[in-house]
Amino acid sequence: MTQFTFMDILRNLLIATEWTVILSLVSFIGGGLLGLLLLFMRIGKSRVLPPVVKIYTELFQGTPLLMQLFLAFFGLGLFGIDVPPWLAAGLALVLWTAAFLVEIWRGCVEAIPKGQWEASASLGMSYVEQMRHIILPQALKVAIPPTVGFSVQVVKGTALTSIIGFTELSKAGTVLTNATFQPFTVYGLVALIYFALCFPLSQVARLLERKMNVAHRH
Template identity: 75%
Template sequence: MIEFTTWDILRNLLLAARWTVVLSLVAFTGGAIVGLAILFLRISKGKAARVFASGYIELFQGTPLLMQLFLSFFGLSLLGIEVPAWLAAGIALILWTASFLAEIWRGCVEAIPKGQWEASASLGMGRLQQMRHVILPQALKIAVPPTVGFSVQVVKGTSLTSIIGFTELAKAGQVIANATFAPFTVYGFVALIYFVLCFPLSKSSQFLERKLNVAHRNH
């Protein structure tokens, strides 16, 4: 039997953690872009757009991420579209992230007093102009802490992609645990690496919350 040193285990886990980081970044960036689009639909004046957006949000928040991963991986290949695991994982995570970010941001937009909409409307601004110059700059300030906080969920969510065969931190942990027969050590390290990734995020979320509150300008 081959002997694995602790360093062997840790080194290989850290190499795999790169993919966790990449996948998290992809999911978060893509999710932010799609989420912004969903947000605009969700608060638009057209009823069809609002219904579509809230249906989207309900669907992706109301089903487990695991099922979404299965469906985008196995479902698409059943339809004859071969998707590699990384692509299926990316798509599912982006759509899932978008549904949560859209809803978080909607709350932030709605927290802006109605008077801001009325004042900017009475000055002749159109809806997009109001959003861009008056509402979003104020909503952004409130949105930063919960958005950064949610990014922790995205990082942890990437661990589910191991199920469809994408080799990131959790999957690497499985493989290495099977090879070394040292599951406790291996999964202990896996958990530790996730914690090291997530802890700064949740800390900075708390920090930003305090900082932006101090800077918050009342009217």
């Protein structure tokens, strides 16, 4: 029977943290790319696509992430494939992240004054040119603080993937609790590690927001 010292617990948790970070990055980058694609569909001039994207975001924002993970896990299984937890976790988190990012970014694009659209149209720019040169560069500036802020939600969201069997920080916490019978220490440490990951992101988001508000006042 091996005894776990405090350092053993911490070391094992930190190893698992790597997977939390990797899954967060994959979800955030994947969700960002999908979100960008959905954004173009959402604000485009098509008649069909915007409502479709709207329903998509309503569905993902109106249901628990845990249910989405379960449905991804068992839904992929319906196709007769043996679904590894990382695949279901990654898929659900990417779809979920995209649903939130597209709404955040839509707000940023809509915050651009209408005159900017009209001015660029009067210069004979096409829709794509307007987006590329006029709208997106300005919207991007507004979008950075809330996007960084949302990354905190993504990191916290990855904790749920432990329930479908993906081994990351939370799962390691559960396993270590079962091995050491020290839930107070283990979950306390797990919480602190999440805090160490999320707090800097929150602070950066807040700082950027304040900086932008100051810039707007002048």
